[in-house]
Amino acid sequence: MKLSTRSRYGVRLMLALGTGEKPGPTLLKDVARREQISEKYLSQIIIHLKAKGLVHASRGAHGGYELARPAAEITLREIVEPLEGDLCLVDCILRPASCTRSATCATRDVWGAMNTMILDYLDTITLEDLVRKHRGKLGDAGIDFAI
Amino acid sequence: MKLSTRSRYGVRLMLALGTGEKPGPTLLKDVARREQISEKYLSQIIIHLKAKGLVHASRGAHGGYELARPAAEITLREIVEPLEGDLCLVDCILRPASCTRSATCATRDVWGAMNTMILDYLDTITLEDLVRKHRGKLGDAGIDFAI
DNA sequence: TTATTTACTACTAATTCGCTAGTATTGGTA
DNA sequence: TACCAATACTAGCGAATTAGTAGTAAATAA
Secondary structure (H helix, E strand, O other): OOOOOOHHHHHHHHHHHOOOOOOOOOOHHHHHHHHOOOOOHHHHHHHHHHHHEEEEOOOOOOOOOEOHHHHHHEEHHHHHHHHHOOOOOHHHHHHHHHHHOHHHHHHHHHHHHHHHHHHHHHHHOEEEHHHEEEEHHHHHOOOOOOO | OOOOOHHHHHHHHHHHHHHOOOOOOOOOHHHHHHHHHOHHHHHHHHHHHHOOOOEEOOOOOOOOEEEEEOOOHHHHHHHHHHHOOOOOOHHHHHOOHOOOOOHHHHHHOOOHHHHHHHHHHHHHOOOHHHHHHHHHHHHOOOOOOOO
């Protein structure tokens, strides 16, 4: 049970957009360089985030990506869920018909509750929280905004 | 981010041991038949559970497996953790040296907190809880012991 | 000593993951 | 209009992981 690099890179990508120093759109190329992640790979990842309406893209010279909404209004769940492909620990949660035991399975309830707990947790953390935490760590006075 | 079948089967296996009707050890063969899981595969899974001291095995005729402790004293975490191979969402949580960004990474803290939350949750659920839930579902009066 | 059961080891088909590569398309700029 | 800079799209692929199968060895009760 590992978080995919897609999700991890996706969150770092969004964080990079959220902390963009210069005004205007951020180049994927710059994010790739700063975060040491393949630009091509990032471009595949961000497609899903764009599809969910989290970022806005502009093509051509002086193009790039921008957050489509304020960072405070974007939760980690919105970022991670599409990248994991419907964050779902066990198939039978989203599709009960995928297992004949669904109706009477005691373990299914536990996985379902656990899944809900994870999604709820991710919903409580906004991109702005991450940005603040990031700035705190850079400030380097040892200050740590515990979540 | 899926739970492996190993973990899922492992929990069902332990549940089967916890609800064993007959006294004495339970045959893996019987669990395999009732749960519709390959006996060979189950035998690989239960090795890890035995190594963790959760079950006791006896060989030969009238052998089988028994819980090594009362179901009330076995938590889901104890079952799932060894089967997932140290349930850890992201490598850098257990091994900070695996990523150069560990010290200053804002996202790492979030994954760490999420990981802790998951383990804590699994720690709150005992095998006995599962057994009760299972019996409730079989009773079939529509009673559901929500977790 | 034989039948029954767990214990151990090796292999393998299928899937998923983490990318790379190439081309197309769009839009600003000269 | 021509060109360049950027995103958009599609295909493929090597490595790792997953979910088993298969076969043999060892222990033990009867």
